[in-house]
Amino acid sequence: MARILRTLGLSAALGAGAAALAAHTASDWKAEGEPRPPLPVGVVLPAVVRTPAFPLKDARTLFTEAEIAQARENVARYPAAQAVAAELKKEADYWAAWSDEALRDVVTSAEVPRAFDCSTEGCPVHGKKIFEVTQSTYPWIIDPKQPFKVTCPIGGESYPSNDYGKFYRSGFKDRSDFNGPYVDDGRGWVSPTGERYWFVAHANHWTWYWHPQADHHALIKAAESLGRTYLLTGEEVYAHKAAVLLARIAEVYPAMDYESQSRYGEILAAQHHERYVGKVVNAIWESYLVAQFAECYDAIWPTIDGDAALQKLYGKNGRDLRALIDANLLEEGIDAYYSKKTRGNYGMHQRSLLVLATVRQHGDNARYVRDVLDRPDGTMYLGLRFALYNLIWQDGQPYESPDYNATWISNLTAVAGLLPKLGRTAVEMPRLRRLLDAPLDLIAVGNFTPTIGDTGTVYGGIAEENTAAYQWGYRTYREPRFARFLAGTGAGGAAGFKTFESLLHPVIASPARGGSGGRVMPPQASRLISGYGVSLLNNAADTIGLSLYHGLHVTHFHYDRLNLELFAEGQPLLPDLGYPDGMNEMVPGLYAWSINTISHNTVTVDAAKAPGNVAGVVELQADGGWARAVAVSAPGTYPQCDVYRRTTVMVDADATHSYLVDVFDVRGGRQHDYSLHGPPGTFALAGGSWTEPARGTLAGEDVAVGEIYDDPVLGAKGYKGGYADYMGSGFQYLTHVQRLRAGEAVLDYTHEKSAAACVRIRLLAGDGQDVILAQARVSPVKWPQVLHYAIMRNKPAGPGARAVTSRFVSVIEPFESTPSITAAERIELPNGVGVKVQRANGETDVILVGEPGTRKQMSVGEHCLTSDARVVVGTLTKKLGWTRLWLADGTSAQMDGGPRVVARGWTGEVMAVDVKTGDVRVRGTDASQQVGVADLAGRIVSFGAGRRLANTVVGAKRAGGDVVLTLKDDVRLGLGQADGIAGKRVRMKTNFIRANAYRGATLMSAEGKHVGQVRAAGDDWFELAEAPAADWLGADTELWVVGMGAGDACEVPATGAWVRAER
Structure with a gap:
């Protein structure tokens, strides 16, 4: 299953709780039937000429005359538009200089293999x-x-x-020179x-297709540049050359069959008996290739009947040439959608189909649009009405990595733009707008998308600017935030002409308040991305921030739950490694290192990649102005662990300097490895006595770099298969291993891109924990930059050792030139741990972390701090004693036996949920301990047992004796069509790839009628707590999966704060 998904451009969802997810994604992704054998060398395929199934195209349909006129006006007026046009013309001129015969001949027939x-x-x-x-x-x-x-x-x-x-x-007969090396x-x-x-085959593939990492002249770029340059200039030489290419492409296109004519098709058929389908290229990229050919055809279509040279070259009149392209290219491309030969990440093939349908003009367009919008089954082919809720999280994030999610945004906004040309609209779907909001919410410190899964590089950045999508979004919704983002990326006002699509519309006025100070996004408050599973904490200025990933893995993920990233001083200082060396199973380092658990800032258990796939539960996320904390529990990450929890506290030393106290609790298994690494750049030991670097790797002195030492099949001599099933440690990529002999482990990192971007890591090891340093390349093949890993290991000696319990503690301080922390000390406490942090200005911070509801007490000199809270932060000075205090998830804290600082939260019971407005009516409990309703906005609220589902309150108002909450993220988690009822089980026509996230949710009708609470869920069924009593519930009834329902607990964890007036 792993190889099916990741090798096809997706990635596998392996481990506990993921079987249904993976099985369905694979079955919907794969083409049915047996693999086709490779086409033998020397076989010449017969020409295929289809008869058009519909009346021939009789007008240009993709571009309007008004759009073309607007584009030409923009190019005449604006330098940025002229630059776009010039780049297109430069590529078009390259192809226009070719002779007609050479252009025709560069298009190879299907017998020539392809290999990416x-x-x-x-x-x-x-x-x-x-x-x-x-x-x-x-x-x-x-x-x-x-x-x-x-x-x-x-x-x-x-x-x-x-x-x-x-x-x-x-x-394929002349082998006269087949005698070279x-x-x-x-x-x-x-x-x-x-x-x-x-x-x-590789040369042939990249003559057809283009990629940013294969930046060559290619036929897809020829079609793009020739067609668009013709639209912008009206010069028929570009139309003619495009038509020469398109006619030849139409001749060869029907015979194209990637699985029998490609390297990867041959590999998967031989090794795994799997089909890797496509046409000219693999099915994912084919969705872009054939759509580009269709766009080009629409652009130059009016010229074909009058192009005598074209007709002479092919011996056909204009009508016959148009019929050839209509049938052999457009209709063949449409059929490829239904045979899964054009099928990519969600949105790719839907966009491709609608482009083809629009250009073909007289096809079965009602069917195509219905399938794109309303199809109730499948995953990759699920109708958009359902996909917006089942494949896109309630916060608006799709289920892949940020880089791949960006393709959803570009493709689905393109789909929304195409639908009106076919008589439908999608802009009234609220989740579509949320799709545009979500990437902006995810941006940390104004400039960085967390590098989650297959995304970006170790140097960070915005996952994708998506200029065309946000320009469409602003024109559609008039959302000022989108205009500010465009301005922040340099695409505001007259500078906003970045793409061909932007030329077709009037300029978007740049907002008065756009990006500033080198930021793409203005400062944002700490926030929770509740469905995708990311907690972002930052200081008030949003210049220092962290992200903690705790989501459900679906595709293009890494085994990185509870991975921590830190952004400060304008750089990622605890970076993720970014996109791996490749995206297919034949690259061992991808599976053994890049996506493995040990390469990330998290904990590896039992020297193995984390096999479980259950999203973490946000037990606490709160911001106190000068201190803030997040605690996430994710024991489903390793099935042998019943505790796997990270609690990270950010403390502001002042308005521009903050540090982290990181506490990671693990219970279960036999070995725990807590791992952190700084950025590429210089590294120095600022404390401790260390052993000399050992030979070999962390896997052992006799284990070579990259050697598969812990899988006898994949590591066997002469093994030639794939590596997707590797679940070992990845320790074999860590070299120069050193161990702490004495003293403190204090490590300094300076980013290679900025001498003013530094971070100091203090590892505060507990009893029995070893401290290890090691080095590793960012990636085994492409990225040689060396990262220095700091590891704390808890591995009791002896074969009879019981399950291990660990609490790892570190202090992480970003700084420009000189750290402000002079010392940090770990103090063990009953029910928790204390950390004393001394700063250069003479202040001392005291941080307590432990189980909520249990007494924790810590003394510092003559001062004492006592609390039952999960997190407490207090600051002492020699002159004034305690000067500030903040606590979260508890009832109170007491300083030196004096008055208590009382924490206030809010609890209640859900009475009703309005699925149309998203409002949740809650009846409060114990009013004496409640925070005021007006103060709920901005707080994180949890619903259900164990705080299973978190969201953010954006508004609250009283309604009689109840409170109505308005939430940031959608209350609707899924939408499906019922197929019948059997007792407590509701069968569904719709498949739910996130079924293991629905336990405890509520099923409701489209009108908001209660159906029942979900006790368990599968790919196409729900098991309810009680048999539904609704006699109206039957086949074809559309049902919402709602995050909370009547009777669910509702809680805003209590927080409290105190600041001395005199400081």
Whole structure:
């Protein structure tokens, strides 16, 4: 299952609680039937000419005359628009300079294989160094004027040694020069080691397709630039050259079958008996390729009947050429949608289908639109009305990594823009707007998207600016926040012409308050991304922030639950590693290191990748102005652990300086490894006595770097399969291992991009915990930068050792030049742990962390702090004693036996939920301990037993004896169509890939009628607490999955604060 999902561009959801999720995603993703065998070399496929199934296209339909006129006006007036047009024209001129015959011939027939990778081993001469030198997954130099050749970016030598073009033109018969050192007949050259290098297929693939990491002239760019430049200039040479390409593409397109004509199709069929489908390229990228060809056709369509040179070249009149393209390209592309040969991440193929439908004009458009919007079953093909709730979290985040989620935004906003051309709209769907809000909520300290899963690099940044999507969003919703984001990314006002799509519309006025001070986003308050599972804490100025990931893994994830990232001094200072070396199972370092648990800032249990897939529960998230805390419990991460909880406290030393106290509790298993790492750059030991660096790796002195030592199958000599099933430690990538002999473990990091971006990590080890330093590359192949890992290990000696209980504590301080903390001390307490932090200004902070509702007391000199809260932060000075105090998730705190600082929260019982407005009516309890209703806004509220579901209150008002809460994130977690009832079980036509997140939720009708509380859920069923009594409930009834329901507990954890007037 792992290899099916990740190798197809998705990633697997493995482990406890994920079986239904993975099984359904795979079944909907995969093409049905047996794999097709590879097309033998030398077989020539017959030409296919389809008869159009519908009346021929009779007008340009994708672009209006008004849009074209607006684009030309913008190009005439604005330098930014001129730059976009010039870039398109530059590419178009490259292709316009080709002769018609050469353009026709550069389009290869289906017999020539395709391969997005040449070999995971790199170059026959320079090996994997080509990935590192270029920092690219696709490093080979491709030139369409040197067809079927790849050139090494290091040595400049080209492969293969034979002239494949001569072999191709001979009908695959002339093998006269198949006697050189690197002969490739299309299905690769095999090295003496047995590695196959697909030179010809790789060159062919990247002649068709383009990627930012394969930035060459390619046919997809030819179609894009020629068609768009024609629209902008009206110069028919561009239309003519585009038509030459499109007619030839239409000739060869029906015979294209990626699974039988590609490297990866052959690999998956041979090794796993799986189908890897597509047309020219794999199904994911095919959705973009065929849509681009369709767009180009629409742009130049009016010129075909009058293009005598085109008609002479192909021996067809204009009508016949149009019929060829209508049937062989557009209708073939539409059929590919239904056969899953154009199928990508959600939104890709839906957009592709609507582009094809719009351009084809007279197809079965009602069916296509109905399937895109209203289909109640499937996952990748689920109708948008359902997908907006089942595949997109209640906070607006899709279920993939931020980089991949960005493709959802660009594609689904494009879908929304296409629908009116086909007689429907989607903008009235509120979750669509939330899709645009969500990425902005996720931005930390104004400039960084947390690097969750397959996203970005170790240097951080915004996952995707998505200029076209946010411009559409602003024009549609007039949301000022979208305009500010555009301004922050340099796309505001007359500078907003960044894409071709932007040319089609009037300029968007830049807001008076956009990005400033080098920020993309204005300062935001600490916040919870409740469905996706990210807690963001930051100081008031939003210049120092952390993110804590605790969500459900679906696709493109890493095994990184409770991973911590820190952003300060303008850089990621506890960075994630970013996107791995590749995205297919043949890359061992991807699975053994990059996505493994140990490479992240979290805890590894029993020297193994975390197998469980149950989202964490936000037990506390609160902000006290000068201190704030988050506590998340995620014991489902490792099934052997009943405690797996991280509590992180951020304390402000002043308005511009803050630090973290990080406490990680684990119980279960036999070995715990708490791991942190700083950024690439310089590293220094500021404390402690350490052993000399050992040979070998953390896996052992005799274990080599990258050696699969803990899986006898994958590590066997001569193993040639994939590595998706690796669940080992990843310790074999950590080298230069040192151990603390004495003293304090104090580690200093300075970011390589800024000498003023530093972080100091103090590891406050408990009894029996070993402190280890090690080094690792960011990634085994592409990214050679070295990271220094700080690890605290708890592994009791002896074979009979019981399950381990660990509490790891560290103090993490970002700084510019000189740290403000002079000392930090860990103090063990009954029911918790205390940390004393001394600062250079003479102040001492006292931090208590432990179980809520239990007494914790800590003394510092003559002073004493006592509380039952989960988190307490107090500050002492020599002159005044206690000067400030904040507590969270408790009843009170007492300083030196004096008056108590009382905490106030809010509790109640849910009386009703309005599924249309999202309002939750709650009846409060114990009014004497409640915070005022007016003070609930901005607080995190939890619903259900064990605080299972958290949300943010944005408004509260009294309604009789109750309080009506308005929440930030949607109360609706899913939407489905019922298929019948059997006792307590409701069968569903709709599949729910997040079923394991629905336990405790409530089923309600579209009108808000109560159906029942969910006790358990599966891929296509709900088990309710009681058999539903509703006689109206039957097949085809649409049901909402609602996060809370009548009778659920509601709680805002109590907080309290005190500040001395004299400071």
